[in-house]
Amino acid sequence: MLMDTLILSRIQFAANISFHILFPTITIALCWFLLFFKIQYNRTNDEVWMRVYRFWVKIFALTFALGVVSGITMSFQFGTNWPGYMKTVGNIAGPLLGYEVLTAFFLEATFLGIMLFGIDRVSNRVHTLATFLVAFGTSMSAFWIIALNSWMQTPAGFEMRDGVAHPVDWLEIIFNPSMPYRLAHMLTASGITAGFLIAGISAYRILKEDHKPAPRRALKAAVFALAFLVPTQVLIGDIHGLNTLHHQPAKIAAMESVWHTEKGAPLILFAIPDEKTQSNLYSIEIPRGASLILGHDLNAEIKGLNEFPNAHPPVKPLFYGFRIMVGMGMLMLLVSWIAAWQFLRKKDLSPLMLKVFLVMTFSGWVATLAGWYVTEIGRQPYLVTGILKTADAVTQIPSHNVGTSLTLYLLLYAFLLTAYIRTLFVMARKAVLVDRPENMKSLQEKIHDAEDAPL
């Protein structure tokens, strides 16, 4: 047998959840952006804000649909591939997932209909309220799922009876030690991902010679949001890292590739970790850097992987994943601040910066995925830290069945991702063509053709 059910199921789960997270990461924050656009319109009565809203609500709808359908797949994975998970921690995981469905899914799905198609049928105020409820729903969804994920990382508020977790204190379960940090980190990541998407697509429209005010206004809003959110994220990331050091030291040791416990550990900028010799090759280091960042003291002791024999996560994916995330973060900081400075000084972005934003349209995805790979692989070999190992939760289904479903999912995901990205740019080009000044006469027709196409 080439690959067993365990590894195939892990790949399938990773593929499903990686594909899924792409879309909520955008929609969680994009809807708050939409609410901002709508409120600005209500306040100023300036049509341009409504145009920004109108364009982005369509992208929101598409992204949301992809999030919904890939999310349904996720919810079935627990039963199909990981029966041991619900058997052991179902008493905890079940209610948290249940609350997500009850308080988030129905709310966002129902009011999305009104938000998208109801403006002629409800008052403007109800329409704004619908936008708020969808935004609130997407964030509630993030709240519950992050609570569950964090509980898997740092379980609390439960007791084990006959090998099964039973809840003792729901507040401790929900607000477990890593939950507030992870939630803040994820919500901010969503803001940054949506921000770069808005900036990138708007920059594309401007580069395609869209002279309307709408894309500029959206770009400006995104740039200032990013200039605030990216440094905030650096700060939250740092605090989250300290929290991880306290509760999951093995994860930090692998992220920093610290093989042996040491005081005054260096910060490794780059290296090739070697699992066999338990050392780092070609290492570029800043002396005492890791101790300073993680312990806020030049001589702080950092626990090495040697303290966790046979129970630490694999080093390479964590070490590289973490560097991709942080590197992307630094690049985002630079880009967002230069852009904000250009807006403040010159009231506009240089063509070069527009191109940079276009290239970085999906940079949020890269950073978010890298971050999640670090935190999820960093929990291995456990599925629920200290309670359940991943290998003990997997299904007994024959590997060829998992192979079949995995192949289908991968093909489908590759196809959908291509279609999604292409469609975003098609929509941007359609928007460029709408009401060009030279075509003012046929404005109504053009809008009708491009905008009022039935869904």
Added chain:
Amino acid sequence: MTATTLLTGEAYWLPVIFIGLMGLAFFLYAILDGYDLGVGILLPKDSDAHRDMMIASIGPFWDANETWLVLGAGILLIAFPQAHSLVLYNLYLPVAAMLIGLILRGVSFDFRAKTPEDHKAVWDNTFKAGSIIAALSQGYMLGSYVMGFEQSVAAYLFSALSAICVTAGYSFIGAAWLVLKSEGELQIRAARWARVCGWLTALGITSVSIVNPLISSAIFDKWFGSPMVILLLLIPVFCAALFFIVDRYLAHFPHDKDFGAWIPIVCIAMIFLLCFVGLAYSFFPYVVPNTLDIWESASAPESLKFILYGVVIVLPTIIGYTIYSYSVFSGKATQLKYY
């Protein structure tokens, strides 16, 4: 059963409440997503305008409709985790097929409006194919579940029959939805579709009802070995009456002033309800037929209670704003516009 009948108090009632909630969620799913899957199955090749209008009629609703599936499967997962594992273990490939079907239709819905005109027909076909795959696999799963996941030729054939029956049923309620929500040429077309689908569905339900007790002695005993048999036989009688009403209404379509456009969909919803009652009677208190009852597979009472508080507060709210949403979009469907 002997051990479980001794259960008292919340350990007895909580699983009963949750199986009721799960039944409610799956029932609402079958009606609500049933009609929008049905609309997808019925998409005609020959008229772009009809396709637009059909899809517009389900536009504001399909997403929330599908959420009832998540809730139903969610309650199975939360309240009866062992049953959830067992069911999904046995239905691994049909579940994967259903999910792929649901993914395809969910995204086609949005892509069709946003890609260049010449790609629209491709997405419409994807929408139709996705709807058919989802309906067939749900029907197959239902059949396989009813047969207790038996691995035999008879069971496979029964599941295939059930797949066709459910697909016909969804098309039936989908056509009835269009009778309610559309006008003119499309409405007359929908009435014709509904009539054909009605006959197919009636045929399907009849054959499932006959075959099922014949190949499963447990079901046979439950239905015919009980003193309630007279009462139970009212179910098929009512079903037949409802089919008759719908067929007569459709046979004389269109009616003056759009008289009673709601009659088919309400009658079909009642047919679905009767089928559900029949199924529930056949299996209660088992959550996996003949294998696992609701008390054996239930989660810890403290978990069920915690989620029940939420259900008591939130479920009425959900039903409230769902009704609100349907009232906002009441009347005949209009072209969808992102204003």
